[in-house]
Amino acid sequence: MVLQVSNRTRFADSENTPPIRLPTTTTKVRNGIQAASRRRRARVSGSYPQYAVKLAKKQQQRTKTKAVSKYPPPSVDVEMHDVSASGSVQTKSVLLPRYLSRPEFREVSRETLRAVDPELTDSNTHPDYIREGLEHFGPAMLRVLSSVQAQPVTNVLPKELSIIINDLSSDLPTHMLAVYARQSTSSAAVKRRVTLFPTHNVVLAANCASLPTLPASIPVSASDMQNSPASINVPIVPLCIPSPETFPQLSTFLYTKRADHLLASLLPSSSLPLSLLSASPLPSTGSVKQYATSLATAHTPQTLLAHAMSVNGLWRNVCALGVFDERLWDVMDIAWEVLLGALGVATGKGVAL
Structure with missing residues (x-):
């Protein structure tokens, strides 16, 4: 197993960092999400049932027009020409799907959101409200992630990791994702590459309907930190996905939209x-x-x-x-x-x- 930290994080020595205090206030992001929820409910004249009906119709339309076909999509055969070491031209075909099929729409799990923060899942808070609030705070949260420094990791993946955070302007990361791809049996002898990405559990829970269960993380508010930089411990979550190399683009979009x-x-x-x-x-x-x-x-x-x-x-x-x-x-x-x-x-x- 080869472990590396993503370009969002940098190696650092946390020996002289100040201790943290336990949080005493709610987070800025949670307050912002709840405020966005109240404003959005006010825009629909306080009629949540009517809004829920509109959402149901919209989601039904998504499923009807965007659902994946039961049959494989048509493919495009592209011929590529490579020049070998001897100078001869070699031709090979690459099959690409003509369209990127969409799976059937599924809303994120309220249980997963509730595990992140029970106050975000009251009876009138639809996940769209949470995503709207996150869209406002996401860029600031991403800047916090870009300031993270992590201790080097050896070949053994620990259950938690000590990180240094230099930007305390928004909510602090709650987890570190250990992203990797599934290996084929033919490459079992090759060391698996694992890349670490700091993240916020609420961003993943609000946007990923197939999110695996995340381990509990002790919430630490930036307002409770005395000085910058600050040191905290976050749990590490192994995440197997098809394309680890494109995860930074997806993660960045989920924060900035x-x-x-x-x-x-x-x-x-x-x-x-x-x-x-x-x-x-x-x-x-x-x-x-x-x-x-x-x-x-x-x-x-x-x-x-x-x-x-x-x-x-x-x-x-x-x-x-x-x-x-x-x-x-x-x-x-x-x-x-x-x-x-x-x-x-x-x-x-x-x-x-």
């Missing part, structure tokens, strides 16, 4: 035309073809395929964790259409867009 940033990270060029971002819900076929053609002329087929595989990995993570954010799915659909179109132009095998 910035569709434009996510789309830019999935495509070879960070310079995106406005037509890809301003259209609702999806851009026109013409704008997709135009941008795909520009990417095909600026990048090699190998580069385009690498980005397509990243989108595919992100999609598999989203399905595995049960994330049903519409903006996230729209971004993946746009990136997939663009990259398939670009691959079709670059390899001479047209893809019907």
